[in-house]
Structure formats: C-alpha cells, structure tokens
Amino acid sequence: MxxxxxxxxxxxxxxxxxxxxxxxxxxxxxxxxxxxxxxxxxxxxxxxxxSFKTNVDLHDTSKAFIFTPIIDNYQHVLGNDNYVNFVWNSFIVAFLSTGISLIIGVPAAYSMSRFNMQKSALLVLLARIIPGVSLLVPWYYVFANLGWVGGYGVLVISHMFILIPISVYIMMSFFDSMPLELEEASLVDGLTPIGAFLRILLPLSVPGIATAGILSFIFSWNNFMFALVLSGAHTKTLPVAVFDFVSYASIDWGAIMAAAVIMTLPIIVIALFAQKYIVSGLTAGATKG
Missing domain, CATH: 1.20.5 (Single alpha-helices involved in coiled-coils or other helix-helix interfaces)
Structure with missing residues (x-):
C-alpha cells in the first residue's frame, strides 16, 4: 500500500x-x-x-454511405440456399468439439500443472504449432478409408486437434495460479485427490474454463480449411457456405456480405457478454509469485 x-x-x-x-x-x-x-x-x-446493397451499388463509390437499403441479400441467403442448416451444422460441430476438448483438456492441464509434466506440455505445444494444412492429406486418406469423410465426426476430431492444446495451455496457467494449500486442506478434510479436483479446484476454475471454451468455440465456428476438405453436402459449415457464393463466372458480393454478417453476429454477441471471463482467464497466473 x-x-x-x-x-x-x-x-x-x-x-x-x-x-x-x-x-x-x-x-x-x-x-x-x-x-x-x-x-x-x-x-x-x-x-x-x-449486405444491404445491390451488387451495382457496391461498386458505386458515390453510394458508399447514402443508398437505398434492400433485404434481398438476406432473403436470398436464408430462404433459397439452405443457410439455416449450415448454421445448425456449425453449432453442432463447434459445440461438440469444444465440449469434448474441455473434458479432455482440463484434467490434462491440471495433471501437467501439478506434476510438472513439462515434456508432455511441449508435446501439446508441438501439436498446436504444426500447420493444420500439413495434416489435411493424411487425415483425408485415413478418414476416407474409414468412410468418415462427410460426417460430423471427422470435423469434430479435426477441430479437437487444435482445440485441446488451446484448452490445455489456458488451463495450465490458471491452475498454476491456484495455491497448493487449497488441495492440502481438502486432503486433510478427507477428500481424495480426484475429489479435491472435482469439488474444490474445478468450481474455482470456471473463469478459465469459460475462456478456453469461448476461444475454442470461436476457432471451431470460424474454421474454413478443415470443413472445406472433410465436410459433405449435408454437413457443410458456415465458412464453406459463404464460399459457395463465389462461382467461376461471377461473385455475389451482396449475398456474401449478408452471409458473413449472419456468421459473425453470434461470435460478437458471445464476445461482448463473455469478455470479462476472457480477460481473467488469459491473465491468470500473470501475477503469480
């Protein structure tokens, strides 16, 4: 003071x-x-x-701010191109991949933090550093032989390869900031190590879990490369659906902008309401010691 x-x-x-x-x-x-x-x-x-302009108005610099707004682009996207199903596909893939990644990543981060498993942490970091594009060919070969290409499972698994390292590293810093005295006191009171983790540390780590979950969900929601190669006609996600408005002969810029607005809106809403968890989770452990 x-x-x-x-x-x-x-x-x-x-x-x-x-x-x-x-x-x-x-x-x-x-x-x-x-x-x-x-x-x-x-x-x-x-x-x-x-998104409220015609393709002609988009190329007219005099109508950059003053123009007659239309909703035809949104009607075209939502009504004629099965876009609602693509929104649902993105929610399914993002929710499942984020949830499973947290179930695996949170206990793994706790183990690495408490037992100083630095080599394992480096392996997880290596998985995060590897460019995803280098994995597409072997993944497609393996999953095609298994008959999984075009389903939800292959998208969830491919996203988890990136989401689990994100969850582990965010949660490791969070668990590092928690004092060991909490676990020692719970063990003295009769809890097992697993019980101390589930009943003491896990409730206290909600901000970190929320941060890892939000960032993982955003990555999965916005991922284009994996979905472009591994998804099917009925499992196509929003980024790929936006790309469908680009054809060989022309580009429907108005529809692309309307589709992009619809895709971006949920992420903006999530970020606005969860920003305090993101800040607290990312800065966890920064003042340790």
Missing amino acids: TETVATRAAADVARRKHPARVRAYSGFRGTMIVLVVLMFLVPLAWMVLA
Whole structure:
C-alpha cells in the first residue's frame, strides 16, 4: 500500500515537471487507440452496409454511405440456399468439439500443472504449432478409408486437434495460479485427490474454463480449411457456405456480405457478454509469485 502511494506521488511530481511531455504522450496514446478501434470497426461497418446493397451499388463509390437499403441479400441467403442448416451444422460441430476438448483438456492441464509434466506440455505445444494444412492429406486418406469423410465426426476430431492444446495451455496457467494449500486442506478434510479436483479446484476454475471454451468455440465456428476438405453436402459449415457464393463466372458480393454478417453476429454477441471471463482467464497466473 505504501509503495502504491509513493508511486502515485512520484507520477504526479513527474507530470507537474513535464506537462508538455505528458500531454504529448496522452495525445499519442489517444490517437493510437482511435486508429486501432477504426482498424477493427471499419471493415465490420463496411460489411454490414454492403449486405444491404445491390451488387451495382457496391461498386458505386458515390453510394458508399447514402443508398437505398434492400433485404434481398438476406432473403436470398436464408430462404433459397439452405443457410439455416449450415448454421445448425456449425453449432453442432463447434459445440461438440469444444465440449469434448474441455473434458479432455482440463484434467490434462491440471495433471501437467501439478506434476510438472513439462515434456508432455511441449508435446501439446508441438501439436498446436504444426500447420493444420500439413495434416489435411493424411487425415483425408485415413478418414476416407474409414468412410468418415462427410460426417460430423471427422470435423469434430479435426477441430479437437487444435482445440485441446488451446484448452490445455489456458488451463495450465490458471491452475498454476491456484495455491497448493487449497488441495492440502481438502486432503486433510478427507477428500481424495480426484475429489479435491472435482469439488474444490474445478468450481474455482470456471473463469478459465469459460475462456478456453469461448476461444475454442470461436476457432471451431470460424474454421474454413478443415470443413472445406472433410465436410459433405449435408454437413457443410458456415465458412464453406459463404464460399459457395463465389462461382467461376461471377461473385455475389451482396449475398456474401449478408452471409458473413449472419456468421459473425453470434461470435460478437458471445464476445461482448463473455469478455470479462476472457480477460481473467488469459491473465491468470500473470501475477503469480
């Protein structure tokens, strides 16, 4: 507490001594924040506006902001191209792959954290570093011989290869930040190690689990490469469905923008409502020690 007060007092003194430098820094920081926000918001705003335009208006720079909005693109996407089924496919694949990855990854992260299994953690990290495109050919060969290509199972398994390392590394940092005294006290009270994990540590690790689950769900929801190669006509997910609006002769930009808005909206809603869990989970263990 004393150090904090002293630090604040020193910062106040520095501001009074160098007011021009402080103002310049504040202006620079504000400018950078505005640029970063615009960098992310402008493409989203353009996408939403473009989804209400005709293909002719999209190429007319005079109608960038002032135009007659239409809903034909959304009607075309939702009504004529079986897009609702593709939304359902994405939910099924993302939910199953995320849930199974958490069931496997959370206990694995706890074991690696508590028993210092550094070599196993490196193997998990190696699986995360390997480019997914290098696995598509062997995966397709194996799953095609098993007769799995085109089903939900092959998509779930392929996504889990990436989601399990994400879950393990997020949860490892979270378990590292938890004091050992919690487990020791629960063991003294008569719980087994598994009971201490299920009844004490697991409820306390909900923010980390939520973070791992949200990030895993977002990755699975947005994955294009695996679904393009391994999905079938009835298991196609949203990213591949958006790609279907690109043909050899033309590109339906209005429909692509409407489909992209529909695909992006659930992720934005999830991120807005779960941002506190994401921040707390990603920063877990940062102040350990």
